[in-house]
Amino acid sequence: MTTFSDIDRLAISTMRLLAVDAVSKANSGHPGAPLGMAPAAHVLLRNMRMNPKNPGWINRDRFVLSNGHACALLYSMLHLTGYDFSIEDLKSFRQLHSKTPGHPEFELPGVEVTTGPLGQGVCNAVGIAIAQANFAATYNKPEFTLSDSYTYVFLGDGCLQEGVSSEASSLAGHLQLGNLVAIYDDNKITIDGDTKVSFDEDVLKRYEAYGWEVLTVNKGDDDLASIDAAIKQAQKSKDKPTIIKLTTIIGYGSLNEGSHSVHGSPLKADDVKQLKKKFGFDPEQSFVVPQEVYDFYQKSVAQPGAELNAKWDQLFSSFQKRYPEVGKELVRRLSGKLPENWDEKLPRYTPKDSAVATRKLSEMVFEDIYAELPELIGGSADLTPSNLTRWNEAVDFQPTNSGIGNYAGRYIRYGIREHGMGAIMNGISAFGANYKPYGGTFLNFVSYAAGAVRLSALSGHPVIWVATHDSIGLGEDGPTHQPIETLAHFRALPNTSVWRPADGNEVSAAYKSALESKHTPHIIALSRQNLPQLKGSTVENALKGGYVLQEVSNPDIILIGTGSEVSLCVEAAQLLAAKNIKTRIVSMPDTLTFDKQPTEYRLSVLPDRVPIMSVEVLSTAGWSKYAHQSFGLHTFGASGKASDVFKYFDFVPEGVASRAEKTIAFYKGKEVDSPLKTAF
Amino acid sequence: MTTFSDIDRLAISTMRLLAVDAVSKANSGHPGAPLGMAPAAHVLLRNMRMNPKNPGWINRDRFVLSNGHACALLYSMLHLTGYDFSIEDLKSFRQLHSKTPGHPEFELPGVEVTTGPLGQGVCNAVGIAIAQANFAATYNKPEFTLSDSYTYVFLGDGCLQEGVSSEASSLAGHLQLGNLVAIYDDNKITIDGDTKVSFDEDVLKRYEAYGWEVLTVNKGDDDLASIDAAIKQAQKSKDKPTIIKLTTIIGYGSLNEGSHSVHGSPLKADDVKQLKKKFGFDPEQSFVVPQEVYDFYQKSVAQPGAELNAKWDQLFSSFQKRYPEVGKELVRRLSGKLPENWDEKLPRYTPKDSAVATRKLSEMVFEDIYAELPELIGGSADLTPSNLTRWNEAVDFQPTNSGIGNYAGRYIRYGIREHGMGAIMNGISAFGANYKPYGGTFLNFVSYAAGAVRLSALSGHPVIWVATHDSIGLGEDGPTHQPIETLAHFRALPNTSVWRPADGNEVSAAYKSALESKHTPHIIALSRQNLPQLKGSTVENALKGGYVLQEVSNPDIILIGTGSEVSLCVEAAQLLAAKNIKTRIVSMPDTLTFDKQPTEYRLSVLPDRVPIMSVEVLSTAGWSKYAHQSFGLHTFGASGKASDVFKYFDFVPEGVASRAEKTIAFYKGKEVDSPLKTAF
Numbered sequence A, B: 001m002t003t004f005s006d007i008d009r010l011a012i013s014t015m016r017l018l019a020v021d022a023v024s025k026a027n028s029g030h031p032g033a034p035l036g037m038a039p040a041a042h043v044l045l046r047n048m049r050m051n052p053k054n055p056g057w058i059n060r061d062r063f064v065l066s067n068g069h070a071c072a073l074l075y076s077m078l079h080l081t082g083y084d085f086s087i088e089d090l091k092s093f094r095q096l097h098s099k100t101p102g103h104p105e106f107e108l109p110g111v112e113v114t115t116g117p118l119g120q121g122v123c124n125a126v127g128i129a130i131a132q133a134n135f136a137a138t139y140n141k142p143e144f145t146l147s148d149s150y151t152y153v154f155l156g157d158g159c160l161q162e163g164v165s166s167e168a169s170s171l172a173g174h175l176q177l178g179n180l181v182a183i184y185d186d187n188k189i190t191i192d193g194d195t196k197v198s199f200d201e202d203v204l205k206r207y208e209a210y211g212w213e214v215l216t217v218n219k220g221d222d223d224l225a226s227i228d229a230a231i232k233q234a235q236k237s238k239d240k241p242t243i244i245k246l247t248t249i250i251g252y253g254s255l256n257e258g259s260h261s262v263h264g265s266p267l268k269a270d271d272v273k274q275l276k277k278k279f280g281f282d283p284e285q286s287f288v289v290p291q292e293v294y295d296f297y298q299k300s301v302a303q304p305g306a307e308l309n310a311k312w313d314q315l316f317s318s319f320q321k322r323y324p325e326v327g328k329e330l331v332r333r334l335s336g337k338l339p340e341n342w343d344e345k346l347p348r349y350t351p352k353d354s355a356v357a358t359r360k361l362s363e364m365v366f367e368d369i370y371a372e373l374p375e376l377i378g379g380s381a382d383l384t385p386s387n388l389t390r391w392n393e394a395v396d397f398q399p400t401n402s403g404i405g406n407y408a409g410r411y412i413r414y415g416i417r418e419h420g421m422g423a424i425m426n427g428i429s430a431f432g433a434n435y436k437p438y439g440g441t442f443l444n445f446v447s448y449a450a451g452a453v454r455l456s457a458l459s460g461h462p463v464i465w466v467a468t469h470d471s472i473g474l475g476e477d478g479p480t481h482q483p484i485e486t487l488a489h490f491r492a493l494p495n496t497s498v499w500r501p502a503d504g505n506e507v508s509a510a511y512k513s514a515l516e517s518k519h520t521p522h523i524i525a526l527s528r529q530n531l532p533q534l535k536g537s538t539v540e541n542a543l544k545g546g547y548v549l550q551e552v553s554n555p556d557i558i559l560i561g562t563g564s565e566v567s568l569c570v571e572a573a574q575l576l577a578a579k580n581i582k583t584r585i586v587s588m589p590d591t592l593t594f595d596k597q598p599t600e601y602r603l604s605v606l607p608d609r610v611p612i613m614s615v616e617v618l619s620t621a622g623w624s625k626y627a628h629q630s631f632g633l634h635t636f637g638a639s640g641k642a643s644d645v646f647k648y649f650d651f652v653p654e655g656v657a658s659r660a661e662k663t664i665a666f667y668k669g670k671e672v673d674s675p676l677k678t679a680f
């Protein structure tokens, strides 16, 4: 048991007041949760293994603040324990370009994941815990425990109400993630007031139903010994995640403690003063940290952490000598590099190869690369036989006692939980060790996970969505399953690669781009139906994002297609050729990648003086950046045989050709600039 | 107790085989769940109140097939009980333009909601149950029980794994919805195989934690009496929703029963034959319905239902005499009409009125219209003080014993459950009686509900999203809360009105459009910050979706703005005027509405020969339909004071004006066509 004394209480008061001062100075933010949760934060710090001078140490314990609005608490914790956060940083809380934005952001030292959108953080923590379990099962040896870290997560009522957390929590229970400890701030308050207006379920009973260990601390804002005992108990339960319900008073110490008025607005000046007095601080001073508090955190947290880190470094050194091969692999992974020439394994195709659905080609990529890339870990949201996301020899990531896999397995059965899957992938990526998580579902249902996809893009987690059944080409399942708006949506999301490969070479390119990406999530949209291997496609061409697939001299029109519509454009071009109309065909598997090419190259693909028409059997929104005219869908799809549905919407060679002719006629005699040329 | 005999078993076999035949004929679909669930479906029908000849009867019991992929079962049920579904319709299952698409669609007779995307249906059912409870509390009188219907929902493992169902189920327990009965098909199989690969939580314990009554039937594919007893028990528990766990064998009777191979593919021909033999049918015949089965359903379901409907009609007739005023209101609501001249209550503004945030103006609309529109029912996902969605005198929709509201209340505390809220709104709308549900959250978090919004649009539920904090203008909360892609996403979704009003008159127009809409959901994006009342704005102008706000003769440029950027354009125009540049300003609060205006009108707003630049502080995707150049954001936002953030991204009058000048220069000497003119 840790013993607590006056210095602990002084440290807690300091932490509370730093958070309050930050919010007051910004005149914006959330003082309530920091006041209530500072004791738990302090006790947790005393139980955590971390080295503030080396925030990237792979065997650190992780701390996720799922209720990210309480970040004034997190920044105070990081400052006090010696991370690279100064008092000046706290003073510029929530100001433009500060290191202390309104919600914690992944790239900051000591911030494990970006949080704020409720429910995400706890799912990220599940992902981190999965990665740790896999990492440990893969690399630990009897005499070398390289990985045994815990993931701790604070969460509030909001995180528990969001469905995404239910998805990940149910899976975490199934997976028996004993390395995961959630601390629930049960303060009975949300923005709308008392939780009894909408949330009176029995949370612990629910988590028991998921298979978690559940613990309770009644005086969470005061009873340090009980908090400590609960955390230690949680550490001991190795085959279950633990949730500790901590009853706290929101805004503890404030004149308005226990009310929702302290949740999201600065305390009044008078209130801050009485609070400082109450905690034994000078009411006239702000951002005060007694030296003994710095010293205490140094001695009790930072120094032991640094020592453990140094010991681990020695251990790893010996490991490398004892297991040179694996050691090399680990060094590589920890440096964030892929194996040299890994991409030589990617399959390549010629037009003589047979027509294959791109989802199937994606499966063939997995077959060819899984052995090369131990960092590849993924699964499907219960659509494995449709998404084709599992290589033949894959072992499921499952607890050993389940008899259906083990933690060294790299295939995750996510269940029908797309949003949870997306958030868990972010956590796996955030763990480090170059983990490359992927997840399969129908393209249409990536939208269920929009909240998590957005955070992949914002945080720069290069996760991979294997998004099959990418159009009305899925046929009979009908409009509930046929994406229309989906590509437009994710292309409009900054820092998101949306690939829609047309054939095998482009599928290989998509995976090369995805797996080599350091900071950009990839959505790879794949067909259900077979597509021919195209003349003119190469992996290298496709890696430019857009390229001339089939060239003619002096084209009358340029057709840009993606995915299944590229071969449709090729067929349309043949009809047009019969009328002496010359067509250049451009394949554009990923607009974001194309945008990054030099202007000269882009203009060589999409030059002046030729009308350009895009062809994609989804919403046309966004295509005008590349084309003068767009052929797409502006209604929902229909249930029927895929070929019937394509025909109904006129996505047949004749339909494309006739629109190409109209486009040529429309621009006849007009000065036609490349759409790439803009005023600013 | 209902008694069951051979005719019941014959009816069940008929229903099973109709579903199997439909799937086989289509060579596509899901035979497994219909085979397992037909007995429950049959027993449920015998317990339901419905009139197949009048599917719109307001006091019918509702049946929602949340596992919508089992729709061959639903279509068979509807055919057998006499809804407008013929054997020919069953024979054209999953074919283009048939009445029996791959997943059930709302507009079909007897289909209460569109299902298929997992998790949605059970949430819709919660919404229907809420609407029924509100309707009953509002209109029932001691001697006139106009409303006492039940909502029944079938759901499978997928629906239970999806987080959205957790959100709505937790709320349903809190709300004590005794009129809701869920029947869980516990067949231990999902697409990935045994549920033990990802889903071994204790579902009933979880539902108990939510406050539901939980019941179990062990032999769900055989024990009709126990199913019947459970349904009757569920009907009796008036202060709790009920979930009945029905253990079934997926693909019951098939050679592959109990395995996932019967889930989503037609049975083999041999298997179908042995199945028919097993059930006592001719293995060589298909789509067979013994006449006594038709007669039985007629006698035991359709006829009693028709009689109850007739009795209800009489009751309603007497009600109208006894309560003529309320009777008139009810007749109006049941006919789907708003009160005459209701819109005269909408506030109107002049430029002299002070600058107000559009979220505040939205609140003022609620204050002015709530008393006129008893069908208006809504709330917020725990952001009431931010979304400003609650009128002052509102009563919360809560169970009476909670002491904080009653079922006649029209303000719903959704909790932090955006996706559940969206799906519940769809259910409330589907109930009928002209209910107009609305729900508040930050615009950025409407994305959490993308799955439900898509189904609003596909089904044509005219629900209303009050989406505040609609840009980087929310300031300090930072990029996790600042929408960038959101408007582009929902504008690319067919049949979705995305309003972004610029001032008070436009807010009133947005609500007029939303409330008068019969089939189109509305997302109303509202500012956190104050915006001036604009010269040139009127409700009537705004109702065209786009209009000339400020005119000049022979403009050099047209600036199109939405929301907070319209007044920015006005300021920019003043800077430009000082340089003798003449600017027409177009306000475009809703592009979908604008698209519906006559060509002539649209061309008068956006004519040839003038370069057009759009200004909106989000993604520019989609704007090229209306503008030659677009000023927007292609990165995430930033945490800071709103004014600092706007300035950083150059969304200030000078930034707009300088880009306008560049646009003029770029198009100088070029032939400029209206972007509205297209080749096809």
Ligand SMILES: [Ca+2]
Residues within 6 Å of the ligand: A156, A157, A158, A185, A186, A187, A188, A189, A190
């Ligand atoms: Ca709380």
Ligand SMILES: [Ca+2]
Residues within 6 Å of the ligand: B156, B157, B158, B185, B186, B187, B188, B189, B190
């Ligand atoms: Ca199932």
